[in-house]
Amino acid sequence: MTAIPDDERCYDVVIVGAGFAGGILAKELVSEGHSVLILEAGEDHGKTWETYRSYLDQYYLSLAKTPNSPYPNLPTLPSPSVLDITAVRGTEPDTNGYFVQRGPLPFGSNYLMAYGGTSLHWLGTSLRMMPADFEMQSRFGLGVDWPFKYDDLKKDYERAEWEIGVSADAVEQTPKALGIKTSGPKDSNDYFAKDYDYPMHSIPSSYVDEFFARADGMAIEVGEDASDTVHLKVSRTPQGRNSTPRSPKNGQGIPVGDEVRKQFQPRGATGPFAYMGQRCEGNSSCIPICPIQAKYNAMKTLEDANHIGKSLMETITQAIASKVELDENGRVSGITYKKYPFPGVPQYELRRARGKHYVLAGGAVENVTLALASGICKSSDELGRNLMDHPYMMTWGAAPEPVGPFRGPGSTSSYANFRDGGFRDKTAAFRLEIGNWGWNFAAGSPNSDVARLVEQENLYGSALRDKLYHDVQRQVRLGTLVEQLPRSTNRITIDPAYRTPMGEYRPVISYDLDDYSRAGLAAAYEACVRIFQRLGIKNHTAYSPSDAGYFTYEGKGYTFFGAGHLVGTHRIGTHKSNSVTNDQMRSWDHDNLWLVGAGSMPTIATSNPTLTLSAMVYRAARAITAAVREGGAK
Ligand SMILES: Cc1cc2nc3c(=O)[nH]c(=O)nc-3n(C[C@H](O)[C@H](O)[C@H](O)COP(=O)(O)OP(=O)(O)OC[C@H]3O[C@@H](n4cnc5c(N)ncnc54)[C@H](O)[C@@H]3O)c2cc1C
Ligand code: SF4
Incomplete structure (x- = not known):
């Protein structure tokens, strides 16, 4: 067997996936002076305005304006499509689309394999969770409690809202103001920190x-x-799309996390036409594509990461992470990836990326198929279970x-x-x-x-x-x-009978309500x-x-349909027996491996998950920074 060539450079952190989670994490890590490599399976159209136009052209030509319609769907790198969802009948799985559906009900959600990830076609709804959502077991005897509470995530919610650029007014968004009779009498108190507010005003009704x-x-x-x-x-509804920036009261800044920030500067399209998209102008096609990028997408954060990181930051696109390799001590020694030169053609070169720490940020389903294919994170038997959606x-x-x-x-x-x-x-x-x-x-x-x-x-x-x-x-x-509760039978597995033309495992999904x-x-x-x-x-x-x-x-x-809110498959927890990672998203089994994204969330509740997963990435970023500085010792 030919040895797989190692990449020349060894990075502080290797990240799989250039979506919300990968983008925010990369920006945080390069800001702390760490070197970062992102492996992204998809193509990098969208990095510039000219190439973003190719998505728009495809959108205009598509008859069915489905979420993935503007974007490439290569046989060699399939994304699940809503057009493939059919009822699962009989005992044979439905293999119609990318997902292998075992039922009894179809899992109707999708995501996107491209630079920027599913942020390219998300709607932008950016809700915080309710305090009760972190305590479902204590309050209702259902599901599980999170290993931390709402208050512990509050500052990271602020950071995420300012990164995404969420338009809303805090005074309208407390549980009390929303007219919610909360299950805890004090849940509405201090829901927002004193003097905190969103970066931009609400989008008009x-x-x-x-x-x-x-x-x-x-x-x-x-x-x-x-x-x-x-x-x-x-x-x-709080939304990740540009409206009117808020003027800080009395000319003072707005406290965000541990900083005081000046007025938010809305970011437009990525690339040289950066002035475009500074305000939502009602094109009404947010799903599947915002023509002017007034809606947030992860390419904006990735662009910041490139700008801040300069030579610290590298991204390899058209690079499918295929196996997480372990050394004799159970630490990750590299990630094998397939670099393909011609999209759609099943030819590739096998290479190995090397780092001190490794992060899976490929989404709740792809993180799991990669981990299962690599035979890692086994000790709790929770990997792939508790799949939830709205x-x-x-x-x-x-x-x-x-x-x-x-x-x-x-x-x-x-x-x-x-x-x-x-x-x-x-x-x-x-x-x-x-x-x-x-x-x-x-x-x-x-x-x-x-x-x-x-x-x-x-x-x-x-x-x-x-x-x-x-x-x-x-x-x-x-x-x-x-909301759905975590159920161990709603799960993702893999089966050697179902692979893509590139030889990667397709997710096999069992799902019910x-x-x-x-x-x-x-x-x-x-x-x-x-x-x-x-x-x-x-x-x-x-x-x-x-x-x-x-x-x-x-x-x-x-x-019912899927909402695209894939949650719960590698949940955080208090012990290696009940979860895949600790509350900082560090694997219980492999000291230098981290899994981030909505798969980390133990419950889904009623908020669209991306703001919460983004807030959690800040928590992971601090822990990864500390671990890199410590030299990796636990
Ligand atoms: C139609 C639709 C609308 C939505 N609207 C909302 C909304 O309004 N609000 C909300 O909160 N959420 C919404 N969501 C959900 C939201 O899009 C996801 O929660 C979010 O994108 C997850 O972010 P992520 O970074 O974890 O994964 P993704 O954004 O999916 O990014 C993962 C990236 O990893 C890459 N990748 C995966 N596997 C590999 C591999 N093996 N090797 C290399 N790269 C890999 C992928 O190509 C992709 O670029 C919506 C979803 C859909 C489908
Ligand atoms: S400009 Fe249009 S497509 Fe973009 S966010 Fe606003 S309504 Fe959606």
Whole structure:
């Protein structure tokens, strides 16, 4: 067998993956003077405005504007696609897409293998978790507690909000201001540190938001035997997209982490056209692509890391990390990667990257397939288990008057009232996101409306235009994001029978919804129906047993999709018997290995996970810095 050539340079830290987690970590580490190598499996289009345009061109040409539609999907480096999701029937797994789906329900989420990672097509919703979300076992006897509490992450949330550039107003975002009857009486106190505020003001509410706000104050019962009463309130959602920077009070700075920061400078597109995208201008295509990069993507942080790091920072793209190698003491001695010169062609050169410390930042699924393929992190048997997502259920209808959909970001507000409460002992918490893009996700509007009116109603010319205007202007949609509990049977494994043309393992996924989440989805549906009735919205929601994500609860049928929020597969914990890493994301088994990203989160609760995973990366970065300085000793 030919020996694999080692890369010449040995870095302080080798990171796998150039997404949110890899980007923020690299920036932190080079800022501390450490040398960093990033191995990124995907291509590096998007590094400059000219190459970013190739994504846009592809987006304009795509018929189905799915999350991955603008980006390369190479047979040699497949990304999971929502178009591949089908029902898992019988005992044979569904191997239709990149995921091998063992069911019983399909795992409907996706991500992106490209420089910048899934940040290229995320929506930008940037919520903090609730204090209760860190204490699910203590408060409700469910799931697990985190090894630290909300307060321990508060300063890192601040850092992450200023890195991503989150637009929101702190005064509107405390649990109390959101109208959440928290399960702990003091949860709303000190939710934000004194004088802290987000870097930019809230994105303005849409007309659709204002229409839904007419139901504010309405009482809705939730929980087993209607145990809790919730009073509705529409509130604006913190978002990682540029609005108006906040002026620090009295000319003083704003305390962020342990520093005082001056006014935030919104960052535009990466590359030489850096002035573009300084404000969200409502192009309404955040998923799958923001044409002007007003929405945050990880390429901005990576650009900073390159700028700060200079010769300390190197990135090798088109480099698939294939195996984590161990020495005789169980420490990582290198990462073998496949460097491919021609995208789509299964030819590559095998090389080995060397560092003092190694970090897996490839996302909750890819971190696990790489670790399983390498035979590492075995002692707890938790690796790959506890896969969670936000099962996403839509309800849609026709408002009694025009409400101006298809303007602005995909969602600007939600009913956050159901994110916590005593009802969580039996019923999963949820958030009702107000959609700004009509029935786009729900029914393929407006294209499907044109097809229906032409083919079924035989309309054309001004009659077609008038009817389209009438129908589309009234389209409303609520999206439920419900929490899942960690379940050991929801898991990722690998199987030598399923590999990519490059010889890499494909993720084999077993996934189901337990009664806790199903009860939450059923309660959310009832809440949506009540809101529709109050606002005079005609309900057009239709769930069919032929839908891939169809499930039943207490005799009624519903349909769910994935939210792209992949969480829990290499969770942090208090001991090597209950977790894959410690609370600083350092492997229990391999002294110089770290796993970061949403896979580290022990519970998912109701917040979209990226702000939390980013905050956790700051925690890991401090520990890695200390470990590099100590020379790696524990
Ligand atoms: C449609 C959609 C919308 C979303 N919207 C939101 C939202 O509004 N708010 C929110 O909080 N979250 C959202 N998410 C989730 C969010 O995108 C993820 O939580 C986030 O991207 C995870 O960051 P990450 O850095 O861990 O992984 P990623 O962003 O997926 O980056 C991982 C990187 O690692 C690379 N990589 C993987 N394996 C290897 C390997 N073996 N070798 C080399 N490189 C590798 C990949 O190519 C990729 O570049 C959304 C997701 C989707 C799909
Ligand atoms: S609404 Fe438009 S400009 Fe604003 S973030 Fe979305 S795509 Fe970008």
